Amino acid sequence: MITHFLTNTQMASLVEAIRKAEELSSGEIRIHIDSHSSENLAAKAIEVFYQLEMQKTQHRNAVLLYISFEQKYLTIIGDEGIHEKVKQDFWNSLHDEITHKFAQKKYFQALQDAVFKIGIELKKYFPISGKNKNELPNEISTS
Template identity: 35%
Template sequence: MSDLSAYISKKEEKYIVDAIKTAEKNTSGEIRVHVEKKCPADDAFDRALEVFEKLEMHKTELQNGVLFYVAIEDHKFVICGDKGINDVVPKNFWESTKDIVISNFKLGNYSQGLVDGILKAGEELKAHFPYQSDDENELSDQISKA
């Protein structure tokens, strides 16, 4: 695990984790954020899929996990949704969510970009996978780092 504190402060990390908790409060969906300095793969989407599996996001009961992947120094960003959520979101949903995040990134507002994207994804998850009384938080809300 590398030190990413130069990019995301502890306060910003808490802000992002709180957004994940807020987004997941009304849905059975699961959201994770993975941050690393550089993307070790030629293709950022391939790397996001690799991280998705490593974090066992494909094991959620309803296949409704969403990964926000960021390679800071390479300026790479991918949103990766599992089959369950991908099958039900509007056609341009991930691109429009990605646009919100990237527009913030371009202004240097990295944590706000992630928070805005996470909350938007949470609303969509809520619409298709509402919270059930027996729901369990299947995945950690903490930011994964490499």
């Protein structure tokens, strides 16, 4: 259950953090929390990425934080546009920071910090030019 890890207020604050981080660039950030899957979470994360149509952003610069708290699983999927700019080292470092905070039960802080770090990286490589269209919902999805 998500409520064991994040309160409703924290979930709302994460949505606001996503909105603020996305104001910095043309990129898109989503968080998906899986409470049901127990096998092959890596494949499920990729499936969710496509179900959420994250590959359809104009600059292919969407980022998904996929989490299963119960299974102690986290993966970060950056679409090809952002991944080719920041490379795997960025994702590895971010993953380590998040999991370190998760181990300390700082779930909200870990995700909020990650959203802002992703926003900063997106701003470096995909600054706003003209009107900043929000291509994907800022909501946290669950399954």
